[in-house]
Amino acid sequence: MEYSLSDLTKMTGAKRRSVQFWAECGAILANKETERAGTGTHRRFSRDEAIIACVIAYFAQMHVELPQLTDLAAKFRSMLPGIRDSVEKAITNEMVVYLIVQDRAEDVKMYAVGCNRDDPEDKQVEIDQTIGRLATEHLHEADSGAIILLLNTHLVALS
Structure with missing residues (x-):
């Protein structure tokens, strides 16, 4: 399935110009056939x-x-095939x-963890x-932090 810029705008809740900017700067990558294809050709994702x-x-x-x-997008893109x-x-x-995104002084690390809804409680x-x-x-490291994101809530628009 392919998506238009308009589709991505609706799914993300972001402004159209923001999504266009993400595409122009390489945070999201349009299909090669539609990237910079000229006037009248709309990007497809x-x-x-x-x-x-x-x-x-x-x-x-x-x-x-x-x-x-753009770095976060690239890290997530590289881990996506495995998850x-x-x-x-x-x-x-x-x-x-x-x-889970760990923002460390030297770099950013990303992990995905989860369980099936019907898994036993000990797995949860x-x-x-x-x-x-x-x-x-x-967290004992200077200039570090972590963000925990429930992917379900951010991906619901794709269902």
């Missing part, structure tokens, strides 16, 4: 890029600057999936402990 747009929209709302937004099944299940709400407790560890393991 893959499902992966629509997912990425929904994720980075949150960070844009938090006033993350474009270079960092695709979980992301698709988050979209359909079969699974609860969290994205294990996920909670993993989230807690990932969110706090680096």
Whole structure:
């Protein structure tokens, strides 16, 4: 499935100009056939890029600057093939999936953890402990922080 700029604007809740800017700066990548194809050709985006747009929209709302937004998009894009099944299940709400972003002085790290809605309670407790560890393991470092994002809420527009 492909999405237009207008579709991404509706899905993310971002302003059209913001989504255009993300595309122009490479935070989201249009299909090669439609990128800079000239007047009258509208950019089209893959499902992966629509997912990425929904994720980075949150960070844009938090006033993350474009270079960092582009870096976050690239990190999420690179991890997406490995978590695709979980992301698709988050979209359909079969699974609860969290994205943990660790902002460390030397770099930004990203992790995805989750469990099926019908998993036993001990599995859910294990996920909670993993989230807690990932969110706090680096906080003794200067200039560090963590963001925990429930992907389900940010990807619901793709369902």
